[in-house]
Amino acid sequence: MTDHPEKYWIGFDLGGTKMLAIAYDNDWRELGRRRRKTRGRDASDSGTARIISTIHRLLEESELDPKQIAGIGIGCPGPIDIEKGRILTTPNLGWDDVKVGDSLTKEFGCPVVVLNDVDAGVYGEYQFGVAKGARCVVGIFPGTGVGGGCVYEGNILHGAGVSCMEVGHTRISSSGRGSGIELLGTLEAEASRLSIAAEAAKAAYRGDAPRLKKECGTDLADIRSGALADSIEHDPAIRRLVEQAAETIGIGVINIVHILCPDTIVLGGGLVEAMEKLFVDTVTSTAQNGVMSVYKDRFKVVAAKLGDDAGAKGAAAWARRQLADQK
Amino acid sequence: MTDHPEKYWIGFDLGGTKMLAIAYDNDWRELGRRRRKTRGRDASDSGTARIISTIHRLLEESELDPKQIAGIGIGCPGPIDIEKGRILTTPNLGWDDVKVGDSLTKEFGCPVVVLNDVDAGVYGEYQFGVAKGARCVVGIFPGTGVGGGCVYEGNILHGAGVSCMEVGHTRISSSGRGSGIELLGTLEAEASRLSIAAEAAKAAYRGDAPRLKKECGTDLADIRSGALADSIEHDPAIRRLVEQAAETIGIGVINIVHILCPDTIVLGGGLVEAMEKLFVDTVTSTAQNGVMSVYKDRFKVVAAKLGDDAGAKGAAAWARRQLADQK
Amino acid sequence: MTDHPEKYWIGFDLGGTKMLAIAYDNDWRELGRRRRKTRGRDASDSGTARIISTIHRLLEESELDPKQIAGIGIGCPGPIDIEKGRILTTPNLGWDDVKVGDSLTKEFGCPVVVLNDVDAGVYGEYQFGVAKGARCVVGIFPGTGVGGGCVYEGNILHGAGVSCMEVGHTRISSSGRGSGIELLGTLEAEASRLSIAAEAAKAAYRGDAPRLKKECGTDLADIRSGALADSIEHDPAIRRLVEQAAETIGIGVINIVHILCPDTIVLGGGLVEAMEKLFVDTVTSTAQNGVMSVYKDRFKVVAAKLGDDAGAKGAAAWARRQLADQK
């Protein structure tokens, strides 16, 4: 058994491809971590079971006493019923109406705070990372979809009992392309990693991207961020596609600036990590040139810096903050 | 001299075509009002002078003692430097960098709060009108431009020292149409009254809108909200244009719901007043059908009900609220 | 009575605002001309009567014997039933199903050939003007609408008994703007003089085009080609609108090149005449940069050079050619 007599916090990041659990003491020192594959399209029950067993393994490996958990914060994809701790729907994962909060509370007997995964990541960057001290920070994370999150004057911006900032599902073009919801021409339909991968696969198929064709073929599942980052050094057609996507995210930033006027925009996720300079530079220049003159230079675009930990750490920090508020 | 020994509040609404000043006692009973034309494209100085003389006339006519003013709240078009009480730029009025706050403070020797005019109107509806008690209310007011405002958990949503919610200047289409700023395909470029009027004038010119042609001709300055409301009863082509604009505003609402998840959307302004049912019904149906399923039925779309007074009353109420906070 | 014992030809150009009749001898020497206003939205009958009386006046003034008319060629707006000599519909003039051919034949007792007005103008440029000897020439004439015409291997390109080349009514964008027909986002909706005028009027109304505002106001009927040509020298916003329209016509040219691969593109009409260099340069550069590499440099873009006479002269020449074929 552990020699940590104190309470500690669990932060959990449930992603589309992997899940990550980290334990933190009250000074945010890490006590242990456990990572596993998510297994997309598992039934949600087995998904919840997998979350629970991941936490158990973390506790065992780190010799932490389950009774000492102060609280669990878990960031989950898609819109979240934050009041009931429920995943509402995950267009890209296939989990609908999963009561994550109840399951974890029942299992671990501690308070559980469920929030949107990008909100968690942005809160992490706000508390510990690149957005420390921001009055208003908006995160945009292009991946399979395009996630968004916002911390406004210290709080995660949300609706009545529900997460929001689904910036990937806002319409920014007249395109007929969709992304799993009714609305077409959304930021996600135009600029997610999946959308880039699809256009890249077409270019490869047509013979316009020989490097990508050779390294990855034309299967979307194989055209990951790293492959794209490699290809843009050799295939001009792919470079153009990625730049075009970054410009489109720049348009999304313009819209966000005109609505919320954040001082900080954080770009994150594997795609941005793999091509950080291209994304930060392109988004900055598109956004600075496109916003109304009065908003120019009122915001900066930066890359996330906590990497994979942002979500778990942010979720834990938000849980602590929420539970403190409730007292 | 007045028999109101008490302090009172001045609310001022500076619009593109008219200005309105109203005096309120502490219980929001109206003590008097004065309305005048704004005279677009006057030099801003004479504009400020006009604001001041309008307030003086109000005080004289209502026999109010200038020394008893508790504070002035003034809603002005365009992005506002709320810290310095300055109009930053008004694409549609031609006032740039006008220090309204300083001028009024100097003249009347009382605290002055300057805010965006649509924020003022939305705050008015939140305090006294159709959005009373809303957790988050967003107002969309199509006119010469398309103004936006938001009250989030009791406060006007804004940036660091600057107003935001410039929803009219968010991009929602790939159209090449502009509206006075760099960014094309914005909500304002597609769905303002001015844009409707321009398309309507084209239809009239082509002979597709005989009623409008006969009643108004093809001058944008003459194709006002009332004329459009009349025309839609007789010219199917104009009805379609107006419906199309309302659908486009519905798209704007979808984006706002996905970002902020407000519980209440208030539509206001002369265009909506003139065709209230068409706008509320069309926007509601476009938005409810287009939002992600989890947001469906989490919001309602309603017409403003304070009419022309919303801005002045809201400005006064916000001024009082701000000054109370500062104590 | 005339001293021309020979037969002669009448060319007639029926435009939206003016009509022009010219008589030619067999060597295309002009024998006389008569011009009049068209009076848009007259009933078509009075329109036909007006055409007839215009020809009578021409004959009288030029002392030409009506019995010596070899044939009349008349170019009319909109799709034409070339078999029956009928105007089918004129979205911008209001003439539907008008039997021009029969009326003229009955009155003058000579063969009458009815064709589309832009076809007539392009045929004129092909026979006498800038497109002499072209294997395939396409004309694009932006005005109230955007007219098109094509001479392919010496013949006007047409459908079975009906004119075609309604290039203004092809869709080139996802815009929601219309132009009197079901289809939205057409070349005409985006780039006609009327569309430019509407956007220009908006800019004037907003205060972004002070020169235009001062010279013309905001009435579409007053914002003619000359006014636009004047304004672009002083109002950068208007220059941009006109350039944008020219670029859009360049897109239309790309489409035409990819479909028909003409060797000559003729731009004509009052708008092009008023700003010839801007249009020819912008359309050339947009088109040359946008066509597939194999079509680059296979075509040239030129301005029409016959001016107002192109339509009448082309109509007469086409009538002669058609009647010669029939023998």
Next chain:
Amino acid sequence: MTDHPEKYWIGFDLGGTKMLAIAYDNDWRELGRRRRKTRGRDASDSGTARIISTIHRLLEESELDPKQIAGIGIGCPGPIDIEKGRILTTPNLGWDDVKVGDSLTKEFGCPVVVLNDVDAGVYGEYQFGVAKGARCVVGIFPGTGVGGGCVYEGNILHGAGVSCMEVGHTRISSSGRGSGIELLGTLEAEASRLSIAAEAAKAAYRGDAPRLKKECGTDLADIRSGALADSIEHDPAIRRLVEQAAETIGIGVINIVHILCPDTIVLGGGLVEAMEKLFVDTVTSTAQNGVMSVYKDRFKVVAAKLGDDAGAKGAAAWARRQLADQK
């Protein structure tokens, strides 16, 4: 050696994935055929060698005397230099500037006519198939790209020495999607089988198309016409994508009708064959509803009926026709 003392014709269809050679006697009776894989991205030389050896095998197997070839007609993808018998560029195959005509003439010592493959297919349908007797027939063949061809008054419509009707490369939307050339938003970028496959792969990846995911996975190379035809019976998301593409082709048809007013539109290729009713019905209804009223019912949309033979047979027939003209 053969007992056909008469001359005979060779028709050759060079496709992206397969090549087909057929020999015909003067009454268009088939004398033999040979089919082989094309091997995309082979060097063009070996490609030409492969064409030649395919013809040799056909002759051997069918016991045809090479000296008796009256002429060879060969349809090749991409824009064709019809004067010099050269493939100019094949965005989707990687053959640039290949002198097919010279090579075949040198090898077989007979006249060779090189034409665009879709032109060949459309000419085949015009001479022997569904478009017999059409005054003007346009073919649209969606595959890896979207090919087009036109027979106008008995002749293949073409530019000066070069094929045209690259209808797939005309811009019909404001989308930012490309297809191997500069121009974005083209019919091919929006509605080719490859574009459908890319969007379908995204849906499969997101979990919105379980059947397709299960049967084909997410590799574009595996999502062929048959797979899509199967999937639309089970995956509503895929059905919608295919319908949307068919509607987009309908828009392309509207544009073609407004330009050329053909009486017959032939849809062909593997995608259309696999879902003939869906394509013919959707394209018909989109086009009939969208064309100007005067063009309504002046055209019919039909599926090709010669199948794989159209190209080879049409090429042979066109060669015969051309060579007859030259005498």
